[in-house]
Amino acid sequence: MEKMRVDKEYINKLQKESQEIRDTLIEITSKNGGHLAPNLGVVELTQSIVEVFDLPKDKLLFDVGHQSYVYKLLTGRKEKFNTLRTKGGLGPFSDPKESNFDFFIAGHAGSALSAGAGIAKANPNSKVIVVIGDASIANGHSLEALNNIGENIKNLIVILNDNEMSIGKNVGSLSKFFGKLMLSNAYMSIRKDVRSAISKGKVGNQVKSVLERIEHSVKQFFLPSSISEMLGYQFLGVIDGHNLEELIRTLIVAKEMEGPVFIHVKTEKGKGYQLAEENKEKFHGISPFNPETGEVESGGKTYSNIFGSTLVKLAEKDEDIFAVSAAMVKGTGLGEFQNKFENRCVDVGIAEGHAVTFSAGLAISGKKPYIAIYSTFFQRALDQMIHDVGLQNLPVRFVVDRAGIVGEDGKTHQGIHDINMFLTMPNYKVLAPTTGKELEQMIDFSKNYEKGPLVIRFPRGKAFELDENILEPFEIGRWREIKKGKKNLYLATGAMLKEILDIEKELFKKGLDGTIVSCSSIRPLDENFIFNEFSKYENIFTFEDGYERGGFGDEILRFLNEKKMEININIIALDSVAIPHGSRNILLEDYCLRGKKLIERIEGSINGEK
Incomplete structure (x- = not known):
């Protein structure tokens, strides 16, 4: 060569x-x-x-x-x-x-x-x-x-x-x-002197051996x-x-x-x-910015911001509240919490499995841990979530950030498996706020929830809000009607409530209007609503920004089957696990979860089309 x-x-x-x-x-x-x-x-x-x-x-x-x-x-x-x-x-x-x-x-x-x-x-x-x-x-x-x-x-x-x-x-x-x-100067200096002396032959074999042992000992202490x-x-x-x-x-x-x-x-x-x-952390992963100033356009208050600020307020009054992160304190909205409660904010590094079991240790000791990790990275702690938390039914609060389609980071980062994962685990309750205000209410509710592991999932980006008079206060196991209609029933969880409300007028023009329901409680389901309301509608749709199999819609189907209720459900969700990179808005449209294509998907379901 x-x-x-x-x-x-x-x-x-x-x-x-x-x-x-x-x-x-x-x-x-x-x-x-x-x-x-x-x-x-x-x-x-x-x-x-x-x-x-x-x-x-x-x-x-x-x-x-x-x-x-x-x-x-x-x-x-x-x-x-x-x-x-x-x-x-x-x-x-x-x-x-x-x-x-x-x-x-x-x-x-x-x-x-x-x-x-x-x-x-x-x-x-x-x-x-x-x-x-x-x-x-x-x-x-x-x-x-x-x-x-x-x-x-x-x-x-x-x-x-x-x-x-x-x-x-x-x-x-x-x-x-x-x-x-x-990079210890002491080690580097000793190493240089030892090598120089040996190479020039200025010492005998016995001294040479001693020097080599000294070098080895120092190296053992100082260097990787x-x-x-x-x-x-x-x-x-x-x-x-x-x-x-x-x-x-x-x-x-x-x-x-x-x-x-x-x-x-x-x-x-x-x-x-x-x-x-x-500002290394800011520029680790950054949205489009001005290269002259480094400034990023503000997108408004995010779900992560709401979670972080709400937890700070609760922690000021409750010293048992701990926040746990896996190398993304600021990304999950915990920056202020860390500044105010350094001893109660634990960043374990890139070690999600350890973070979960560590949180289990806090919970079994009477503390109130909130473990905040991006949806895609919770996949790395599957065994610990089942074995260490689920089987012991410990009250660990799982805050699932970046749930659903994330966007530009592509197929390795889309948060589309968390609903399916948590619904298959023993004792987990799963919530998906449909507005920023509802997320705030859920965090407040969670502080005293001691019946087992609790999951709160929310998407990346700006929080969606409704007129506060429209949405009643959050209650676990209860869904809330946003708009009353006939014939069609639209059950939206998490970020999908905004998507169905955005096309409400177009659905009305096409004769497809109906009752729109905020379904932030995925487990437990609102069993009273299912028993009392489902039979009133010709077409029932569920909407979620996660993987269809084992998701929100499937959970309702399983419940209907257990209760021997012969009611057809149209599940609107993702049928692929390999969602490519691109903006979140474009991907939602491409996978028929937004706008005109979502309307076409609803029409197709009613008409028996694929």
Whole structure:
């Protein structure tokens, strides 16, 4: 193999390319939104990997995949990069269906090391490179993989991208270990002196042995090499993640080593864009913004805001209330809670399973835990939700943010499985507020709910509101009529109440008007309403922004079957589990949950059409 030439001219060319890449990242994400800061931080690292390795014969995997924009630009997708995160355009994460340079799907943390190990085992003549962040590597899934890989897989290279950030600032002992001790001047100085003395032959074998033992002891105390080498990895680091020459020379060495190899790279999230460097969390994942000021257009009060502010008010009067998050305190509306009640706001990092069991421990001890996580990430804690909370019937409050169609983050992030998951678990009650005011009432109700686990799910974005005189106060197990009509009965849960109200006038013009009901209580159902009202209508529809099978409509069908009530139900829901990326508004229309297409779907159901 021809040796790479790493000279000044070559590095200067790559540095120029680095700046062009950063300019493109800022330009496109300011228009389309996206994960800006993580990608700004891995520009040089990604360039170096692409330069050194023979891709796609060699396989590159990104854990999470939100930092793969630079890789897309460097692997034949530059011309389409302006379509990033738009319907039909480039996806927000790594996806084999998009490019043969993407070897494994990404979106959730903790999968790359396990997948990489399997791919390396199956492809012994290729190098497999896994880029994983310092937050993701502390995930339980990642630690299992690190332990299993050991000395068994020789063609795997693990690159730790250490920027001391996940979405929010990293937490936990591993984070502190990586972040504070790894660059100890004391260790680096001793290491340099020891190596220099040994190499110059200024000491005898006995002193040499003593010095080596001292070096080993200091290294064990200070550097993550102690972990990686004990697990059977060859360790290289710490490498400046923005020094192209150092990166490339290190990767050339790693490519020739018999592995597994562990490379520790230090990067700065948001590198090269001052606004992102100063506010890394804001620019981790950001909506379209003004690149000059960094300002994002305000969308009004969101469901997350309402949850957070309501919980703060309750916690001021009740010291038993705790908030638990998994690396997304601000994203779930808990920023103010954390500021006011630091000891009662627990961020466990990217460890959703631990977050659930930790909350179970709080609940069984008489506390009132609220665990706030995005819908898609609750999937990662399925066993703990069943085993540790459900079977013991513990009063853990599950706050499911970003429920339903989320939008631009695509198929790995759509929140369409939470209703189905929770309805199959023992003892869970499931609520879906139809307005912001109703969410506030539910949180207030939940503070004294001790009968078991309680789920409150709500969508991303601005809260929908009705005239307060229209909607009666929330009561678990009770639905409320919003508009009285005849012939047709429309049962809407969660965000779908707004959608049916938006087409109410068009339905009336088509002779399809009817009674519209806010069904925020999914379990328990409003059994009195079902017994007393269902028989009055010719056509009954349920509306939900989740997966049809095992959802709200199915729950009603199961109840009707148990009670031997022969009533037909038309379920309006999602019949696909792979909802692509695109704006939430467009996707709702595409899947016939909004506007004209929703009207057509209602008409088709009545006329027996598919």
